[in-house]
Amino acid sequence: MSDQLQRFIFDDTDIRGELSRLDQSYHDSLNTHQYPEVVAQLIGEFLAAVALLSATLKFEGTLTLQARSDGEIPLIMAEATSENDLRAIARGAEDARSNDFKTLLANGQLSITIEPKQGKRYQGIVSLDGANLAECLEGYFQQSEQLSTRIWLSCDHQQAAGMLLQELPASHNINPEQRQQQWQHLTQLADTITAAELLALPFDQILYRLYHQEQVRIFDPTPLQFKCSCSEQRTLSALRTLGQQELTEIIADQGSIEIHCEFCHQHYQFAQPDIDKLFQATVH
Numbered sequence: 001m002s003d004q005l006q007r008f009i010f011d012d013t014d015i016r017g018e019l020s021r022l023d024q025s026y027h028d029s030l031n032t033h034q035y036p037e038v039v040a041q042l043i044g045e046f047l048a049a050v051a052l053l054s055a056t057l058k059f060e061g062t063l064t065l066q067a068r069s070d071g072e073i074p075l076i077m078a079e080a081t082s083e084n085d086l087r088a089i090a091r092g093a094e095d096a097r098s099n100d101f102k103t104l105l106a107n108g109q110l111s112i113t114i115e116p117k118q119g120k121r122y123q124g125i126v127s128l129d130g131a132n133l134a135e136c137l138e139g140y141f142q143q144s145e146q147l148s149t150r151i152w153l154s155c156d157h158q159q160a161a162g163m164l165l166q167e168l169p170a171s172h173n174i175n176p177e178q179r180q181q182q183w184q185h186l187t188q189l190a191d192t193i194t195a196a197e198l199l200a201l202p203f204d205q206i207l208y209r210l211y212h213q214e215q216v217r218i219f220d221p222t223p224l225q226f227k228c229s230c231s232e233q234r235t236l237s238a239l240r241t242l243g244q245q246e247l248t249e250i251i252a253d254q255g256s257i258e259i260h261c262e263f264c265h266q267h268y269q270f271a272q273p274d275i276d277k278l279f280q281a282t283v284h
């Protein structure tokens, strides 16, 4: 029951929900990185959140949630693909100790980027001025999508979990007052969930605990897994932008080109024949 995404809807309303929980995929994402506790915890929240967001967006590709700041964590990011492959990283945060979100990510900006397999890249950016990641994401949806959205996130260093409720455009219920009442009722109930319950209870028990008096429809859960999108081919493609001459000079100087993937620690090594082949292949 771990590492899953669970969609649910409330009958006769235009409100949907998602639950995410990560266990093994969280551990695999932390990998052998020696993150301080507060950083590992925030990475869990980023992962739980990016899984929730990827479920709300219809897209084929990669969704990236990234924060940059002047605080103790200069960079933190998590990615989810439409195949529910997750990965995450924090950079430059070796000395992060604060328990305060705003100190960790002072003067920060949060970007949400969708890179579809086909079509245009989309990016939305909001200031990180909420008290926690969930609040910042709620602000993002309010500003950019104009969809009422509430998000609950929790991480205890073993697991990460999240819940999302989102109001959809009027379809089942077009009465604005009733819509508002339904939204308030369902979000107030959701607010009674504790961080511990969100992490520990099976999804059906969470939904029963919150909504046993509501008509909730649940869908088949989707598995989530850690999987890095790096590959030899993609690494070579990235190197291409440096140009054949520069790459040849690096090899002459250092013997080979070595690339380390920060997400999964995969090591790539390229020699002159790899570079020659890379540029041959693209000459038509």
Ligand SMILES: [Zn+2]
Binding pocket: 228, 229, 230, 231, 261, 262, 263, 264, 265, 266
């Ligand atoms: Zn990798």
